[in-house]
Amino acid sequence: MASHEEVLSKVSSTLVEALNIDEDEIKPESTLTGDLGAESIDFLDIVFRLEREFGIKIPREELFPEAAQTSDVELLKDGKYTPKGLAELKKGMPFADFSEFEKNPEASQLTNLFTVNMIARFVQDKLAKAGKA
């Protein structure tokens, strides 16, 4: 049974490897792009590594929900998520902390939802569903 701390520690090591950063640069609340300098190609690399490290499968849409890449004006208008869009996002990203984002839900700020903690919570849920945690 993997505790949240154990999963968080392994996720952190995975990110250190994928992003070539120092262990002490990484904190649970660090955002992948803003704080740790991840680029879009790194996200794919991170997914691959998490799959190998934890022995799980991560379909793309599970970590990056459809609502996050929408062009539907009912969900995203003038670069901001509508209340309906925000609700869809929350449904698709149950492990993200929306408290800051929902104050000003600009699409350009979406990447800030991807924190080390968020990824660890996501992985822990996957492990639990697979009977590994």
Added chain:
Amino acid sequence: MRWIWIDGFLEFESGKRARTVKNLSSAEDHYAQHFPGYPVMPAALILEGLAQTGGILAGEANQFREKVVLGKINKASFSREFTVGETLHYEVELVHIRPEGATASGKVLVNGICEGEAEIFFAHLDQARSRQAFGEGNFVFTGEMRHLLDQAKRAGAPKPSQS
């Protein structure tokens, strides 16, 4: 200028591993500048050779349906410089492959001794978007690359009996 940085395939095991060869010849233009009087194979071109070996390996694993592009090189290290007259062997193993891309680990060997290593990440271009931008054809695996592919297939074919 050619942009093929491997001379040919020596071994090819579909979906698993490949070994290619690169002879460092003084006929190649870049040695005139890199460096004058001291010809050293640029490390970036060695990485390109490893990536081409791995790219063909990853492409073949999906029957070349995907446009395989070099995503990033996470780690690379070389124990020394390589100079004109040497023969480099690139050994690449496919570590992980899935619909969005692949990862591979590569080694540079000279006379059987490992002198360099790299971790390579390949992305598959989004099918729908790349069709819009580049059309139906697979622009990655064309021309000289096709010749290498044929060679890879021959390298992977069972060898005739020596007896």
